Amino acid sequence: MSSSALTIRGLQYSYGAHRVVDGIDLTARSGSVLGVLGPNGAGKSTTISLAVGTRRPDAGTVEIFGHDPVREHATTSQLAGVMLQDGGLPMSAKPLQVLRHLSSLYEDPLPIAELAEPLGLHEFSGRTMRRLSGGQKQRVALAAALIGRPRLVFLDEPSAGLDPQAREVVHTFVxxxxxxxxxVVLTTHDLAEAEELSDEVVVIDRGRIIAQGAPEELRNASADSRTLDIRLDRPAPPELVSRINDIAPASARGSAVAVEEAPNTAQIAAVCAAIAEAGLQITDMDMHAQSLAGVFFELTGRPLR
Structure with a gap:
């Protein structure tokens, strides 16, 4: 079998005259986590709906292990598990009743206990879905997505509303x-979560992919995104900060000085010389790439919400 679990090519979809998915290409591979990021209204949720076959694309193709999720939905529903943010689960049923029903739809389901125990479902198994908190519903929705032993899983905001302990359990599952x-196809508003779990990240904005690659590749894509952090033995006086700014753009807070826009070797040497001439000592120095949150803001011009 191909290592490509999900293949999307030239995907397009419109609501009336508004095109919300505009020529998306992406691939999710077996044994890897694909993080899908984008601001609200970027087209993420519609792309996932098209990928699992609940909507028919206006143009383009979707394949799940070579099968069309619209025309061969009976086959792809056995291969893929879906955890949607709204759950889509019956509100009048209790959690274990939901899992028992779903279990009956698969040829070789996971034992319910293998999901219920680590996710802590027994803590609230006596309540109906409508009486559960948002985080509790998330745990049931995750179990529902995994009960059929899927080879491809779509997880939409799997950690939303969870306490730190439950969040770590979910991360372990992923x-x-x-x-x-x-x-695993993971959509999340938590950039730290995406950075921690994803092998590859796709950034969608206004229905198009505007960047993709491993988190480290995205952070290092622009040379200007690197910053030199310098720690001094005491706060930098204003005249020193001004002198460093003449060498390269910089900012200071207390004894910390940040030299931005990836200073070159000559600039770093000049900054160090200015610090020495001012009579201060460098206690630590580190060149690092910006965070994935910084990359996202740079690409879209807005924070992820």
Whole structure:
């Protein structure tokens, strides 16, 4: 079998005259986590709906292990698990009733206990879905997505509303899925989560992919995105900060000085000389790339919400 679990080519979809998905190409591979990021209204959720076959694209193709999720939905529904943010689960049923029903739809389902125990579902198994908190519903929705032993999983905001302990349990599930060869498509508003879990990240804005690559590749894509952080033995006086600014754009807060826009070797040497001439000592120095949050803001001009 191909390592490509999900292949999308030239995908387009419009609501009336408004095109919300505009020529998207992406691939999710077995044994890896694909993080899909984008501001509200970027087209992420519509792309996922098209990928799982709940909407028919206006143009382009979607394949799940070579099968069309619209024309061969009975086949792809056995191959893919879906966790949607709104859950889509019956509100009058109790969590274990939901899982027992879903379990009956698959040829080789996971034992319910393998999901219920680590996700803590027994803590609230006596309540109906409508009486659960948002985080509790998320845990049930994750179990529902995994009960059929899918080879491809779509997780929409899987950690939303979870406490830190439950969040770490979910992250462990995601890592274990990839380790077992499952392809994971993860949409999240938590950039730290995307950076921690994703092997590859796709950034969607206004229906188009505007960047993709490993998190480290995106952080290092622009040389100007690197910053030199210098720690001094005491706060930098204004005249020193002014002198450093003449060498390269810089800012200071207390004893910390940040030299921006990837200073070259000559600039770094000049900054160090200015510090020495001012009679201060450097206690630490570090050149680092900006965070994925910084990359996202640079690409879209807005924070991820």
């Amino acid at each position: 890592r274990d899925l990839a380790d077992r060869g499952v392809a």
